[in-house]
Amino acid sequence: MRLTLRAPGKVNLGLRMLGRRADGYHRLESLFVPLEWADTLRLALRSAPGVALTLRGECAGVPEDERNLAVRAAQAFLAEAAHAGGVAIELDKRLPSPGGLGGGSSDAGAVLRGLAELLPGAVAPARLRALALGLGADVPFFLAPAPALVTGIGEEILPVDGLAPLALLLAHPGAPLATAAVYAAYDAGAAALTPSNAGPSIRALLALREEAGRARAGPIETSLRALVRNDLEPAASRLCPAVPELRKEIEATGALAVSLSGSGPTVFGVYPDVAAAGEAQRRIARRPGLRTWVVKTAPSAGLPATGPAGA
Secondary structure, three states, X not given: OEEEEEEEEEEEEEEEEEEEOOOOOEXXXXXXXXXXXXXXXXXXXXXXXXXXXXXXXXXXXXXXXOOOHHHHHHHHHHHHHOOOOEEEEEEEEOOOOOOOOOHHHHHHHHHHHHHXXXXXXXXXXXXXXXXXXXXXXXXXXXXXXXXXXXXXXOXXXXXXXXXXXXXXXXXXXXXXXXXXXXXXXXXXXXXXXXHHHOOOOHHHHHHHHHHHOOOOHHHHHHHHHHHOOEOOHHHHHHHOOHHHHHHHHHHHOOOOEEEEOOOOOOEEEEEOOHHHHHHHHHHOOOOOOOEEEEEEEOOOOOOOOOOOOOO
């Protein structure tokens, strides 16, 4: 049996760092929103043991061995299921890596949910979530990607209703920026950064957004700007000067809000519709290595795929 799955990217509409646990994991609060832009995976069970990975597409810098999260996810599932056979994975990469868009984590989540479909009942749902968290803080979200408030170290996921599609301009500077380095820089400067980063929680800002949604566009824009602030951005900006440069350029195009996604280096702007995002894409400066995309976010359950983001 062969199974094809989408592994969507995500942006963080706001990321608050709430401290570090004794085991080194960071507590966070963030609004995760999947994109209508995805990698594609094809899974096929095979009698031979082990995991065979084939990469296609935008593969520069993507590991083909056990460092790849998709491979590690398959190995973890097969070991938990005590399955004697193996699995072949064809991975067509579209999402940049690393990018702060969850590409590797999404691939891992897709592998776990795909193997759960191919081998029904082999791994209990609670164990599947535990396997996902063991692979990385973002992976549990991608077991069922939909707009959600994510807290704890990534394991507490609360679906968010009423979030319509958003039109985004994504800009990746082409410069490498490792997640571990960003977190280390954040930790090193946490004491100095805390006063400027202090602010309302994502829960409070979501309530503000819902209240603003009953008013005019001005309050919605104000709450959106407050919502998307990312506590990791100052650390990422120190490591990668292209991040603040891109922020300034995107702000100058009239974006409703601008932020770093995850640990970066992708910077995104939110626009009223796809046409406005496309015009902004044409306006930002061309520089070596810069890559840009106009994409839409996926809506909350029960909302149509079309909406404020336009066609």
